Amino acid sequence: MAQSVHEFHDDPRNADIRIWINGRLLPRAEATVSVFDSGFVLGDGVWEGLRVVGGQPVFLDEHLDRLFEGARAIALDIGLDRRGLEAAIRETLAANDMHDGVHLRLMVTRGPKRTPYQDPRASAGPATIVIIPEHKQAKPELVARGLKLFTVHVRRGYPDVQDPRWNSHSKLNCITACIQATQAGADEALMLDPHGFVATCNSTHFFIVRRGEVWTSTGDYCLHGVTRANVLRACAEEDITAREKNFTLTDVYSAEEAFCTGTFAGLVAVREVDGRVIGDGKPGPMVARLQALYRGLVERDVAVRAGERLA
Structure with missing residues (x-):
């Protein structure tokens, strides 16, 4: 289910x-x-x-x-x-x-x-x-299993219609995407930008792993994600090649790994997109590594903030 x-x-x-x-x-x-x-x-x-x-x-x-x-x-x-x-x-x-x-x-x-x-x-x-x-907290069994995505017809819009970088209360664009994905039996909707490139998900950001590189969208048609930015930061700190670039569903279907990011659940592997199994259908080594690095960033932020309050 x-x-x-x-x-x-x-x-x-x-x-x-x-x-x-x-x-x-x-x-x-x-x-x-x-x-x-x-x-x-x-x-x-x-x-x-x-x-x-x-x-x-x-x-x-x-x-x-x-x-x-x-x-x-x-x-x-x-x-x-x-x-x-x-x-x-x-x-x-x-x-x-x-x-x-x-x-x-x-x-x-x-x-x-x-x-x-x-x-x-x-x-x-x-x-x-x-x-x-x-x-x-996110269901641990869902995090362990990974997500199933479905690419919906609902697109992320141009900034002169409603800037997709706003975290606004007006979320009908994402809600309609979520409805279509749910009716298709998926956990989350994968959304394309107006040009047909992969943009983001309805409530999370999307990444793929290809030949040891981490790819995500240009960011032109998605929310300025805090977790997304921290994953890119972790990659930079650990010399993991990360690219913000245009890529298509063809690149997604043949990726070794894929994952979503968001404040609520952190990093969650994607096991399937549009009926195509990603990798071996299980969370992969890059996802595990980035999950650990992200936890480290959280711990550092907590320590700094706690120290500031004690100072």
Whole structure:
């Protein structure tokens, strides 16, 4: 049975989490926003997903860089600076006594509207900021097995339509891709760019391994992925040849290995694409090596952030 890479085993502790909404910590059942909120009415907002390891939000600087970049691009005033958002995240984690095995969703919308209309000038108040923390980790059996992908007809669009680098609330492009992949019995959708080259997946980034080299797309038609960037960083540090380039499905079908990256699950091998088995259908040596290198980057980031707080 197909499963999303974001599948997890339910944790009963999540029933009692407290959610941060504009400075208030509310029980899950009471954590609501207005039906006039821009995020609900229009999908007008930006968001980030973060993992928490050793009590530290991992790669927080990179995630906040992307959040503020997206907010500036759509002329959204978040209303808090970086220090304020970090303080809100830490307040949320402390209120829930969370340290490890946590996934956190930070969402910012343009706030409530005077009337349900798209013009930002119809906004009636400041931005809505929501922080949802959950005890949640990727299913280990799915990570061990690897993913099955299906190439969908839905393409990543041009930046003059909706810049694919934005981590916006408006995700219908990716949702329709996800629906098609699910109906095809796959775990994730592989999406092409407008020119027919491989771009990304509906909720993760995509890599292949060919002749010892790691390939991923140019990045022109995909989100600026934090995990993607860290995999490329790990390759550079270890003298592993990594290329951001155009490549086609023909290159994918004959790859020795393939994998997806994302904040939630890290690196997960791909075992099959469009009915073609990749390699021997099992996670390969390059994936295992990069998983270890990525864990090392996480540990370094946690140590640095913990040291900064003690200083």
